[in-house]
Every structure is written in C-alpha cells, then in structure tokens.
Amino acid sequence: MLKTDWNEVVGFHGHQCPGLATGYRVALIALREMEQRRAIDEELVAIVENDACGVDAIMYMTGCTLGKDNLIYRDYGKQVYTFVCRQNGKAIRIAVKPQRGSVAEDRQRRIEHILNMPEEEFCTIKEVHIDIPPKARIFNSVICAQCGETVSEARARIKDGKIVCIPCAGEYTRGSTTPV
Amino acid sequence: MLKTDWNEVVGFHGHQCPGLATGYRVALIALREMEQRRAIDEELVAIVENDACGVDAIMYMTGCTLGKDNLIYRDYGKQVYTFVCRQNGKAIRIAVKPQRGSVAEDRQRRIEHILNMPEEEFCTIKEVHIDIPPKARIFNSVICAQCGETVSEARARIKDGKIVCIPCAGEYTRGSTTPV
Numbered sequence: 001m002l003k004t005d006w007n008e009v010v011g012f013h014g015h016q017c018p019g020l021a022t023g024y025r026v027a028l029i030a031l032r033e034m035e036q037r038r039a040i041d042e043e044l045v046a047i048v049e050n051d052a053c054g055v056d057a058i059m060y061m062t063g064c065t066l067g068k069d070n071l072i073y074r075d076y077g078k079q080v081y082t083f084v085c086r087q088n089g090k091a092i093r094i095a096v097k098p099q100r101g102s103v104a105e106d107r108q109r110r111i112e113h114i115l116n117m118p119e120e121e122f123c124t125i126k127e128v129h130i131d132i133p134p135k136a137r138i139f140n141s142v143i144c145a146q147c148g149e150t151v152s153e154a155r156a157r158i159k160d161g162k163i164v165c166i167p168c169a170g171e172y173t174r175g176s177t178t179p180v
Numbered sequence: 181m182l183k184t185d186w187n188e189v190v191g192f193h194g195h196q197c198p199g200l201a202t203g204y205r206v207a208l209i210a211l212r213e214m215e216q217r218r219a220i221d222e223e224l225v226a227i228v229e230n231d232a233c234g235v236d237a238i239m240y241m242t243g244c245t246l247g248k249d250n251l252i253y254r255d256y257g258k259q260v261y262t263f264v265c266r267q268n269g270k271a272i273r274i275a276v277k278p279q280r281g282s283v284a285e286d287r288q289r290r291i292e293h294i295l296n297m298p299e300e301e302f303c304t305i306k307e308v309h310i311d312i313p314p315k316a317r318i319f320n321s322v323i324c325a326q327c328g329e330t331v332s333e334a335r336a337r338i339k340d341g342k343i344v345c346i347p348c349a350g351e352y353t354r355g356s357t358t359p360v
Binding site: 012013014015019020023038039040041050051052053054055056057059060063065066067068069071073075076077078079080095096097098139141143149150151152153154155156165166167 | 200218221245248257260277278319335
C-alpha cells in the first residue's frame, strides 16, 4: 500500500473510514489484476453494486468516474465490483467477504485491518465474461421553450407542441422528490 | 482561478475538456456564494441535473461525492446545479447559460473561454428554498442464502422464504441490462 495514495483518497473523500478503506483496497487489486493504469478516458469501466464510501476510492484510484460515464452504478447494496477493459475485453469481479468485528470496534483499527489483512480473507476475485458497456454519447442541446434553459436533446420532452425540459414538463424522474 | 486546483481536477478526471471546465467554474462559484469550504462529511449537498464531465469537477472541488451521498443526481440533461448547506439551510441554484461557439471550435480555446468569460455571461445564480435532503443512512448487512455474499438489509429480497440479494432474486434494477 502506498501511504501517499491512501492519503490522497482520504483527501478526496473528506475523511477516513472503513468503507473508504474497502474501496481503496478493491481499486488496488483491480488495477493489478487488470494490468491497467488509472483510466484517462473510458478505457476502463467499473460496475459498482453500491454507492457507499468505497465508491469514492474506486473513482479516485481507477479513474472510473461518474462524470466520464465509465462508472456504472447498480443499486444492489452489495460489496461487489466488476471491472472491464474496453481494449481486450478482460473483466474481473471482486466480491468483498463479510467482515468480522462489530461496528462498535475502534474505527482506526478496523481501517488498518481492512488495509492489511490477507487478500484471501478480504475478497474473492474471479474472471468473468460480460458485454462491454456502450461508450458515453454526446448529445446536442436545445433550449426549453418554457424556462429558456438548455437541455440535452436526449432528455427533452414535448409539451403543448413545444420542446421543454423535464422539470417544465412536470415530470420528475427517479431520485427526485423535491422539484428544484 | 487557481491553476493548481484546475490541474488537480484535470488529474482526477483524467483529461481536460470544456465540460470539466464548466463544472470547475460552477464549483468555485458555489463555494464562494455558499461561503463554504470543501465538504468533509455531508455538510454541503449538491444536486446535479446531468452526469457529464463537469460533475467530476463538482465532486473534486466541493467534496459533494457519490460515495458520501451528498451528491444527488437527477437525470434531466440540464447544466443546472443546486447546492444546499445542511447547517443554515441556504440553497443556491446555478444554471449555466447556453454557450456560443461551435463544437468544432478549438478545444483549448473553448476551455480558456469558459474559465475566463465574465460571470454574468457564464451563468445565472439565484437563492432558492428547497427541503434539505435526508442524510445518508447506514444499514446492517445480511448474507444472501443463494450466493453467500453480503447484501445491505435495505436491498435484500425474499425468494422461496429465504433472504437473497437482488441478482439472486432475478430482479435487475435500473441501469442494469447485463447481469454480472
């Protein structure tokens, strides 16, 4: 483990915690197993099955980020991470094993334990075959006839014959309960 | 603009592009208007209405990240960013204005333009009133009776009377087309 990397990940996340340590360790294993460096563009893709703290370490260390669209989030609540290389199609699945020790246990000790326990206790790693996810697409923008703001063509709606954005259409998609 | 910050954001994203510059500028304005520093925990919340490159700059600069659950993504395809401070309830909405200049225009020149154009040309900023989103919750984990992997209680399902995870239940949630 490179102390520098870990400190940088903590800096990005904002604080250290066992969840972050888990994601950090997964990321190191992934880069080693995939024989990849941090993704500059979309060459590496991560499919994460939770959105807990560890995902910040995955993004920081592997370059699979929300904004580059090479981080795919599946809301399964599982400590499972799959990585795919677009170039050679290689894919690995890392499943973190149940961890012993109660939540009440000393936080710093849990972090140290996660970072240093033998790898076979930490997770299982297996090569898998999956379809390579499509690359991010870039869409033109249009102006919403109601609010005058720009909206991606791919998300534009029609209301009373005019092009509008989703909030102006009165439609609120997933995760949205409070109109802004 | 601090050159160091921009270079760090580019390092996190993996490359520089106009989208990243947009998010970077939004983040700087947000921190100034909210009189906040980068979020260590969940004290600042960002609601982003797209998942394009700029979101990486928002995460890096404001500390509102996917893994900390203080980044809320709404799939509206809009260059609109709302920030809320949990402590004082202050909320601002930054809407990026349509940008002149074709996509074909020199990439580096577009980045420079986004970073340096007058603020009133770049965006509108207004104070808004919104409900403060609930804080991230931490759930216990259970073991899936089928695959033996851990799953968050909040995502566990029941199949043939046993506790299973979503993939084992044969249910694939949003964004998932390829079972892993």
